[in-house]
Amino acid sequence: xxxxxxxxxxxxxxxxxxxxxxxxxxxxxxxxxxxxxxxxxxxxxxxxxxxxxxxxxxxxxxxxxxxxxxxxxxxxxxxxxxxxxxxxxxxxxxxxxxxxxxxxxxxxxxxxxxxxxxxxxxxxxxxxxxxxxxxxxxxxxxxxxxxxxxxxxxxxxxxxx
Amino acid sequence: xxxxxxxxxxxxxxxxxxxxxxxxxxxxxxxxxxxxxxxxxxxxxxxxxxxxxxxxxxxxxxxxxxxxxxxxxxxxxxxxxxxxxxxxxxxxxxxxxxxxxxxxxxxxxxxxxxxxxxxxxxxxxxxxxxxxxxxxxxxxxxxxxxxxxxxxxxxxxxxxxxxxxxxxxxxxxxxxxxxxxxxxxxxxxxxxxxxxxxxxxxxxxxxxxxxxxxxxxxxxxxxxxxxxxxxxxxxxxxxxxxxxxxxxxxxxxxxxxxxxxxxxxxxxxxxxxxxxxxxxxxxxxxxxxxxxxxxxxxxxxxxxxxxxxxxxxxxxxxxxxxxxx
Numbered sequence: 001x002x003x004x005x006x007x008x009x010x011x012x013x014x015x016x017x018x019x020x021x022x023x024x025x026x027x028x029x030x031x032x033x034x035x036x037x038x039x040x041x042x043x044x045x046x047x048x049x050x051x052x053x054x055x056x057x058x059x060x061x062x063x064x065x066x067x068x069x070x071x072x073x074x075x076x077x078x079x080x081x082x083x084x085x086x087x088x089x090x091x092x093x094x095x096x097x098x099x100x101x102x103x104x105x106x107x108x109x110x111x112x113x114x115x116x117x118x119x120x121x122x123x124x125x126x127x128x129x130x131x132x133x134x135x136x137x138x139x140x141x142x143x144x145x146x147x148x149x150x151x152x153x154x155x156x157x158x159x160x161x
Numbered sequence: 162x163x164x165x166x167x168x169x170x171x172x173x174x175x176x177x178x179x180x181x182x183x184x185x186x187x188x189x190x191x192x193x194x195x196x197x198x199x200x201x202x203x204x205x206x207x208x209x210x211x212x213x214x215x216x217x218x219x220x221x222x223x224x225x226x227x228x229x230x231x232x233x234x235x236x237x238x239x240x241x242x243x244x245x246x247x248x249x250x251x252x253x254x255x256x257x258x259x260x261x262x263x264x265x266x267x268x269x270x271x272x273x274x275x276x277x278x279x280x281x282x283x284x285x286x287x288x289x290x291x292x293x294x295x296x297x298x299x300x301x302x303x304x305x306x307x308x309x310x311x312x313x314x315x316x317x318x319x320x321x322x323x324x325x326x327x328x329x330x331x332x333x334x335x336x337x338x339x340x341x342x343x344x345x346x347x348x349x350x351x352x353x354x355x356x357x358x359x360x361x362x363x364x365x366x367x368x369x370x371x372x373x374x375x376x377x378x379x380x381x382x383x384x385x386x387x388x389x390x391x392x393x394x395x396x397x398x399x400x401x402x403x404x405x406x407x408x409x410x411x412x413x414x415x416x417x418x419x420x421x422x423x424x425x426x427x428x429x430x431x432x433x434x435x436x437x438x439x440x441x442x443x444x445x446x447x448x449x450x451x452x453x454x455x456x457x458x459x460x461x462x463x464x465x466x467x468x469x470x471x472x473x474x475x476x477x478x479x480x481x482x483x484x485x486x
Binding site for chain 2: 068127
């Protein structure tokens with residue numbers, strides 16, 4: 001019972017931490033290198049814990065991120081829903097990929113996410129972002145193996161599901 | 162071998178229910194986006210949820226504060242002494258200049274009273290601190306630690322020691338979001354200090370420059386010219402430095418000159434900024450001059466009107482249009 005509660009809190013905690021890290025600024029030069037943390041953490045959980053991550057959860061996390069971010073309400077909800085849907089659909093295959101292949105899949109997902117964001121912003125009347133804006137998915141994919149192993153290791157240490 | 166695969170994640174074929182749910186959620190998100198774009202729900206919702214949102218901002222700003230404190234704590238004594246010395250020299254210089262300006266300001270005040278204008282040189286400002294939060298709009302925004310409870314209102318100009326930074330865009334109870342002048346959606350009316358040419362400076366896509374896309378071809382503009390706020394439009398008070406022109410080139414259409422300018426303010430380094438409290442007087446073009454001529458009741462009904470207007474118009478145009486073609 002206690003274990004279950006702990007694992008639930010751990011799950012929520014990682015998501016909240018991802019939202020917080022999304023808001024933390026990096027120094028000017030590193031700014032374009034910032035990965036989209038909520039997507040990475042949601043991806044991890046959708047691969048590892050199938051019953052917790054649903055489209056509804058992705059939608060709620062996205063709405064929370066929008067509320068904090070203040071660009072357009074529903075923008076990140078849409079992006080995270082699409083991301084989690086693809087991840088859940090290919091979950092069984094993604095799980096058994098070797099790490100480098102998994103990272104490539106994550107890169108594809110994150111690039112798709114950026115394209116969605118671009119479509120939304122352009123439709124909302126925004127301007128095209130600078131070229132450095134496309135670096136972020138590659139950083140996210142490069143960080144994926146480390147994030148995956150770290151979260152897995154922490155979960156094993158805490159002995160939670 | 163015992164683990165049976167569940168229905169929710171099939172290996173190859175997808176299930177229709179999942180797709181349907183996705184479509185519903187995507188449609189919901191799109192409806193939300195459209196409604197928000199039209200009605201600005203998000204900011205009302207954020208204002209309502211400010212009890213949650215603002216502490217999160219403060220929390221997310223903590224690392225930036227930590228880095229700042231660390232850089233002070235671990236800075237060597239020598240650098241701090243040097244900085245202190247430089248600041249003291251700056252203060253001395255600024256005070257000396259102020260003393261000289263005081264006489265000029267007084268004279269200016271008297272002359273203005275003679276001219277019966279209302280401009281004042283006094284500044285009514287409020288100090289604010291920048292919270293280090295990344296709001297994901299490609300760095301065209303700042304968050305300040307003052308808000309509606311401190312009397313901040315949307316539209317207030319924000320300046321730092323070197324020039325105009327932007328204007329307040331959205332206000333929460335204890336935080337405010339500032340739109341920088343480099344935002345592509347921002348435009349600020351400026352005047353070129355050397356030639357008095359009035360034009361508009363827009364933000365540009367690259368994020369750290371201003372673009373002046375419509376300068377007349379014949380206008381005298383050079384790299385190095387300073388830009389000041391012109392006070393037109395009534396949002397920014399006149400006379401604050403905005404930037405310095407870096408390059409001028411003819412536009413691709415051949416009808417205008419296009420200039421690039423570097424903002425005068427330290428947009429990405431300022432930690433303390435000033436909020437201007439008194440907004441500029443609505444300082445638009447002067448009220449149209451009453452057409453000279455015989456009183457209207459004496460005017461002939463028709464026929465003579467075109468001739469009369471063609472005589473008066475050439476005299477009136479050069480006086481009203483300040484900008485050279």
